[in-house]
Structures are given as C-alpha cells and as structure tokens.
Amino acid sequence: MGIKQPFILGSVVLGIAVVLVGIASLTTLAQQKTNSGFALQVTPVTLVGTVKPGVKKDLELKIQNQSTSKQNLQIQLREFDVDDDTGEIQLKDTEPVGISDWVTFSDPSFTLELDKAITQKITVDLPKESGFSYSFAILINRSDADPDVEGGAALNGSVAIFALLSVDKPGATREIKITDLSIPSIVEYLPAELGITFKNTGNTFVQPAGNVFIQRGSNDSEPIATLPVNENRGYLLPGKPRTLVTSWKDGFPAYQTVTDPDGQQRSELVWDLTKIADFRIGQYTAKVVAVYNDGKRDVPVIRETTFWVIPWRAILSLIVVIALVTFTTHKLVQRKTRKAVKRALESQEKK
Amino acid sequence: MIVAKIEGMLKQNLIRPTRLMTAFAFTVGMVVSSFASVDNANAAALEYIMVRFDSITVSSATTGTVCAQTPSSVTETEVRVTYPTGYALGAAGTFTVSTANLAWPSGASAWPGIGTATNVSSQEVTFPSSTLSPATLYCFNWTNSAAVTTQASPSSSNTGIVATYTSGPSLKDSTAYVTQTVADGTIAVSATVPQAFSFALSANTDALGTLSTGSVTTSPTPRTVTINTNAQFGWMVWAREDATAGLSSATASYALDSPAGVGTTLSAGTEGYITGVSDSQASGTGTISVVSAFDYDTSTDGAGLDNTLRTIATSNGTAGNAVLTLRNQVAISGTTPAATNYTDTITLTGAGIF
Numbered sequence: 001m002g003i004k005q006p007f008i009l010g011s012v013v014l015g016i017a018v019v020l021v022g023i024a025s026l027t028t029l030a031q032q033k034t035n036s037g038f039a040l041q042v043t044p045v046t047l048v049g050t051v052k053p054g055v056k057k058d059l060e061l062k063i064q065n066q067s068t069s070k071q072n073l074q075i076q077l078r079e080f081d082v083d084d085d086t087g088e089i090q091l092k093d094t095e096p097v098g099i100s101d102w103v104t105f106s107d108p109s110f111t112l113e114l115d116k117a118i119t120q121k122i123t124v125d126l127p128k129e130s131g132f133s134y135s136f137a138i139l140i141n142r143s144d145a146d147p148d149v150e151g152g153a154a155l156n157g158s159v160a161i162f163a164l165l166s167v168d169k170p171g172a173t174r175e176i177k178i179t180d181l182s183i184p185s186i187v188e189y190l191p192a193e194l195g196i197t198f199k200n201t202g203n204t205f206v207q208p209a210g211n212v213f214i215q216r217g218s219n220d221s222e223p224i225a226t227l228p229v230n231e232n233r234g235y236l237l238p239g240k241p242r243t244l245v246t247s248w249k250d251g252f253p254a255y256q257t258v259t260d261p262d263g264q265q266r267s268e269l270v271w272d273l274t275k276i277a278d279f280r281i282g283q284y285t286a287k288v289v290a291v292y293n294d295g296k297r298d299v300p301v302i303r304e305t306t307f308w309v310i311p312w313r314a315i316l317s318l319i320v321v322i323a324l325v326t327f328t329t330h331k332l333v334q335r336k337t338r339k340a341v342k343r344a345l346e347s348q349e350k351k
Numbered sequence: 352m353i354v355a356k357i358e359g360m361l362k363q364n365l366i367r368p369t370r371l372m373t374a375f376a377f378t379v380g381m382v383v384s385s386f387a388s389v390d391n392a393n394a395a396a397l398e399y400i401m402v403r404f405d406s407i408t409v410s411s412a413t414t415g416t417v418c419a420q421t422p423s424s425v426t427e428t429e430v431r432v433t434y435p436t437g438y439a440l441g442a443a444g445t446f447t448v449s450t451a452n453l454a455w456p457s458g459a460s461a462w463p464g465i466g467t468a469t470n471v472s473s474q475e476v477t478f479p480s481s482t483l484s485p486a487t488l489y490c491f492n493w494t495n496s497a498a499v500t501t502q503a504s505p506s507s508s509n510t511g512i513v514a515t516y517t518s519g520p521s522l523k524d525s526t527a528y529v530t531q532t533v534a535d536g537t538i539a540v541s542a543t544v545p546q547a548f549s550f551a552l553s554a555n556t557d558a559l560g561t562l563s564t565g566s567v568t569t570s571p572t573p574r575t576v577t578i579n580t581n582a583q584f585g586w587m588v589w590a591r592e593d594a595t596a597g598l599s600s601a602t603a604s605y606a607l608d609s610p611a612g613v614g615t616t617l618s619a620g621t622e623g624y625i626t627g628v629s630d631s632q633a634s635g636t637g638t639i640s641v642v643s644a645f646d647y648d649t650s651t652d653g654a655g656l657d658n659t660l661r662t663i664a665t666s667n668g669t670a671g672n673a674v675l676t677l678r679n680q681v682a683i684s685g686t687t688p689a690a691t692n693y694t695d696t697i698t699l700t701g702a703g704i705f
C-alpha cells in the first residue's frame with residue numbers, strides 16, 4: 001500500500017503533464033498555422049548580367065522557403081533609384097517603366113512547400129533599340145490575402161533582389177570621377193575612416209578598384225599603409241554617386257568593434273602592446289588611386305587629402321602630469337630653500 | 352714640346368707609366384663628363400609626356416602607350432623610356448611597337464620612325480626614332496605584354512623618364528613621369544561562394560489588444576525580422592503601410608496615426624500610432640544603423656509609416672542573425688471612436704545591397 005499510493009500519484013501527475021504538453025503543442029501548431037511568419041532565402045543577392053539586344057538571355061534566381069509552413073508566392077518587378085545626395089537606395093512600389101515588357105519569369109506565381117526551393121528562370125529579351133544599362137528590383141512576396149487582425153497590424157514580408165543588366169552594344173562608355181574624399185581633419189586614434197565618393201559619368205555599370213595610400217607626403221613612393229578601395233567590387237550605377245568607405249586600422253592604440261553577449265556592438269579602445277610600432281602621430285596624406293577598366297585598359301583616377309592623427313587627450317593628460325610634477329617639485333624645492341635660508345638666518349642670529 | 356718633356360721625365364724615372372695612364376684616364380673622364388654635363392645642361396623638358404600602362408595592378412604583364420611633344424626642332428634618332436625601378440623588363444626584342452591609335456590623347460600623331468627597341472639597359476629601353484616636329488604630339492604603343500611587368504608593391508609614385516636623343520647619341524629633351532601600381536586592381540575575381548540573403552519575419556500579425564486612454568499600448572509580443580547574409584555591402588529593410596493611413600477602423604471611419612518618418616514618443620491620452628525598431632546582431636562584419644526616427648532605443652520611440660517605402664534600417668556588411676525587433680505603439684484619447692476593428696497592414700521588405 002505504501003508503495004502504491006505514490007505510484008498512483010506519480011502516474012496522475014505524469015498524465016496531466018502529458019496532456020498539458022499535448023495541449024501546448026497543439027496550441028503552438030495552431031499558432032504556427034495562423035501565424036507562421038515569412039522566411040525566404042534568395043541566391044544570388046544581386047543579379048548581374050550582360051545582354052545583347054535582340055538576343056534572349058536567361059538569368060537564374062534560387063528561392064528557398066525557410067518558414068514553418070507552405071508559402072504561396074509571387075514575383076514582380078519594381079523600380080528603384082539611388083539618391084543623388086546620399087547615395088541611398090530607394091526601393092519603390094511601382095513597376096519599372098519600359099523594362100517590364102522585356103523581362104519574364106518562368107513561374108510568376110508559385111507555391112513553395114516547407115524547406116523547398118525553386119529556381120526561377122528570368123528571361124531578358126531586349127529590343128535592338130535598347131539603352132546601355134538597366135537596373136531594377138525583383139520583389140518576392142506572398143500572394144495570399146493579408147491575415148485579418150482586429151485591433152492590430154497585419155505584417156507582410158517580402159524580399160527584393162536587385163538586377164543590374166549591362167547591354168553589350170557599341171557606344172557604351174565607362175567613366176568615373178572622384179567627387180569627394182572625406183576624412184576627419186583630426187583623428188585621435190585609429191581607425192581613420194575615409195569616405196570616397198565616386199560618380200559614374202558613363203552610361204553603364206562600373207566596378208572601381210584600387211588603393212588608398214597613407215603616406216607622409218604626396219609623392220612618397222613607399223606608403224605607410226595601403227588600403228583597398230571597393231574591395232568587395234560594388235557597382236556604380238550610371239549617373240549616380242556612391243560613397244565607399246575604407247578604414248586605416250593599424251594603429252596603437254586603436255578602436256575595435258566588439259559585440260556584447262546581448263548582440264549590441266560597441267567601440268572599445270584596445271592597447272595591444274604587440275602593435276606599439278604602429279603608434280601614429282602627425283600629419284598624413286591619404287592618396288586615392290582608384291582604377292576602372294574602360295574596356296581596353298586601366299584608367300586611374302587620383303585624389304588626395306591630408307589629415308592629422310593627434311592623440312590629444314593623452315597629450316593633454318601628459319602635459320597636466322608634467323605640469324603637476326613640475327609645480328610640485330618647484331614647491332618642494334622652494335619650501336626646502338626657504339627652510340634652509342631660515343635655518344641659516346637663525347644660526348647667524350644665534351652667533 | 353710637352354711630349355718631349357714627358358719622355359724626358361719617363362727616362363729619368365720621375366714619373367711612372369702607370370701613374371701617367373691613371374692621370375690620362377682621369378683627364379679623359381673629366382673631359383667626357385664635362386661634355387655630358389654640358390649636354391645635360393642643354394637638355395630641355397619635353398612639352399608634353401605620357402606613359403600609360405594598360406594595367407596598373409601589381410605584378411601584371413602589361414602593354415602601354417608612350418606620348419611626347421618636343422619643344423624645338425632637332426634631328427632625333429632615338430627615344431629612351433626609363434621604366435620605374437622594380438618594373439621587370441623583357442629583352443629588347445619583346446618591345447614591339449605599333450602606331451595604331453589606341454585611345455591616344457586628342458590630336459596625337461603616329462611617332463615617326465618608331466620601331467622595336469634596340470637596347471634594354473637596366474630600366475632604360477631605347478627605341479629608334481625619326482625627327483619630331485615641335486608642337487606635335489607623337490605617340491606609340493608597346494604591344495607585347497611580355498615586355499613590361501609592373502612592380503610587386505603598390506605605390507602612388509613610381510617615377511620614370513622619357514628622353515629624346517640626337518645622333519651621338521646626345522640627350523636632347525627629357526622629362527620625368529609618374530605612374531601608380533595598385534594591389535586591388537581590375538582583374539576579375541571569380542566568386543566561389545554564392546551570395547545569399549535570408550529574411551525571416553517572425554509572424555504575420557501583431558495584435559495590440561484592447562486599447563486604453565490610461566496608457567500607451569505596445570506590441571505585447573514584438574515581432575522580429577531576422578537577416579542572415581554574406582552580402583559584403585550589407586542589407587536594407589524598408590517598411591510601408593497600405594493605402595489606408597494608420598491604425599484605422601472602417602466602421603468608425605477613423606484612423607489613429609502619427610506623422611510618417613518623424614520621431615515621436617507617445618503619451619497616454621493623446622492619439623498616436625508609431626512603429627519603433629531595436630537592433631541586435633550575433634555575428635557578421637556589418638554594423639546595423641536603424642534610421643533615427645524609427646529607433647526605439649533613442650530619445651523617441653519610433654515614427655509613423657505611410658504608403659511610401661521608407662528605409663527603417665541598414666547594415667554595411669555581412670550579418671549572422673541580425674535581428675530587428677518591431678514595436679508598434681498606439682495611444683488613444685477619450686474621444687477616440689470605439690470600434691473592435693482598428694487594423695493596419697505593414698509591409699516589410701529586405702534586400703542585400705550590391
């Protein structure tokens with residue numbers, strides 16, 4: 001009897017627990033069904049291609065459903081622009097004028113089961129009187145009606161893929177200019193961030209490359225540091241500006257970005273003694289040698305600016321310390337001198 | 352007379368033949384060098400000069416173009432191009448040339464008498480030339496990339512010289528040029544890892560529940576957008592509302608709304624409806640920037656949306672579980688019409704940047 005009672009009690013508790021877990025699971029499943037969110041992965045991130053007028057070209061876009069349920073999706077074209085002042089991409093909710101008739105999808109509406117993928121074939125068929133380049137966005141979103149939410153908001157997710165099409169025809173010109181080179185005139189500690197603003201003055205896409213040379217003088221042949229320009233091969237759209245940033249990081253001490261356990265990023269001054277040879281102070285020249293290929297050869301574009309690295313807080317602290325030490329020493333010497341004079345005078349008076 | 356004196360001194364062993372030879376060599380050297388220096392002193396600068404390398408990427412075999420304009424009329428017989436120190440040069444025979452105009456400067460003419468190089472000495476390459484007319488820009492191309500390979504180190508100041516010579520050879524005109532080498536040039540890089548972008552919205556609804564005049568209601572379970580991408584330039588997320596402004600009721604014909612894109616903090620009892628965004632990231636090179644008006648973690652809590660796609664957050668690099676937490680907030684007043692169907696539709700769009 002003494003054994004049976006706890007056994008029965010345990011069975012009841014276990015049973016209740018199983019039922020509760022079952023209810024919880026059903027609730028979760030029901031929530032997933034009605035509220036399963038939206039999760040897609042697309043490859044590639046940007047569709048880049050060269051097309052010939054009058055010749056069909058197929059591009060491929062892989063779309064994978066990573067959400068917890070089946071998704072009914074649609075694919076559409078959208079316009080985008082780049083702000084002339086900020087260089088920021090502005091996605092629009094309108095279809096691009098002119099291009100819609102020449103770009104078609106293999107499956108404009110499609111259903112993706114959980115974890116399944118589809119490869120969309122995007123066919124571009126430009127007429128002979130086309131321009132030199134086209135840029136637009138491809139938008140993928142749910143084709144289902146928005147869920148009803150009384151007393152709240154329905155949320156729709158969508159993914160955009162940018163498409164950059166160069167047209168292979170005579171008359172395409174590649175040309176860029178550096179319109180601005182910005183760096184703080186005084187940097188306390190590295191990194192020093194250099195913003196290089198390019199403007200594409202040609203009529204097709206350009207991927208500039210090159211280096212920023214950090215050196216003491218403009219004509220130094222051996223730079224202190226060589227930094228990459230557009231290391232990741234970003235594109236410049238015709239007629240549009242783009243600011244690419246590169247950082248001179250090799251300093252002692254230098255700020256580094258650290259990520260806290262909660263995912264928040266912050267900047268921290270790191271005193272790595274192994275890099276003491278990288279102590280920076282004084283005036284430096286940042287000379288940009290950007291290069292693009294005009295179809296036949298490398299064309300360099302050069303611009304430079306100067307800036308100072310002054311660890312001013314450390315210098316001020318040092319000055320304050322030196323001043324304090326000097327002042328204290330002076331006072332001590334003065335006090336000792338006064339005492340010595342006083343003693344000398346007293347001994348003279350005694351005599 | 353002098354020779355006789357020297358012979359006499361030799362006979363008397365007053366001077367030794369070796370010393371005499373040294374003195375003679377020294378004298379000849381002085382005379383020659385004085386001539387050379389006189390010639391150098393007469394050398395003028397070329398009026399225009401251009402040495403253009405078709406590739407300025409480090410350690411790349413390259414063809415190129417040489418242009419020059421002489422200031423005065425002389426009978427040139429050769430042009431010598433000194434390539435920067437560190438540039439590897441092939442044998443003279445590799446310096447084949449062409450006068451086909453390959454994007455020369457405007458108005459340039461073919462270099463007369465130019466031919467395959469006749470000599471390579473250290474960094475100096477000698478090409479034959481005919482007479483150049485003053486005030487005319489002449490160009491030629493060296494067309495074999497085996498002739499020149501750029502130096503291995505990047506630099507913004509690699510210097511060389513172009514000089515013209517008359518018969519003798521005698522230096523006539525000479526001018527230095529500067530070129531560059533870059534480590535990250537325009538050689539195509541073939542990607543082996545495809546770029547991918549994933550965008551996950553945690554749920555399709557954000558129910559705010561029953562609203563009260565006594566407090567500002569915030570999303571009870573804030574929805575999240577999670578981004579994972581290896582897109583090197585980062586990503587952007589835009590948001591917009593449907594055509595009906597704000598949190599609206601069809602039956603009450605009324606909408607709760609706040610100015611779009613204007614940072615706002617709601618107060619209990621004063622109508623408003625905003626969306627705020629917080630950010631975090633587990634890994635990746637990107638730094639997330641939430642547009643200040645929508646940043647929940649600043650002095651204001653968010654901003655209203657409208658029917659235009661507005662940027663709410665960007666990142667400048669790759670993302671490993673970059674999370675945007677979305678908080679919709681709403682406040683009503685005592686005069687807000689009662690209804691059970693206040694609703695809104697918010698569209699969130701994400702993309703990797705090119």
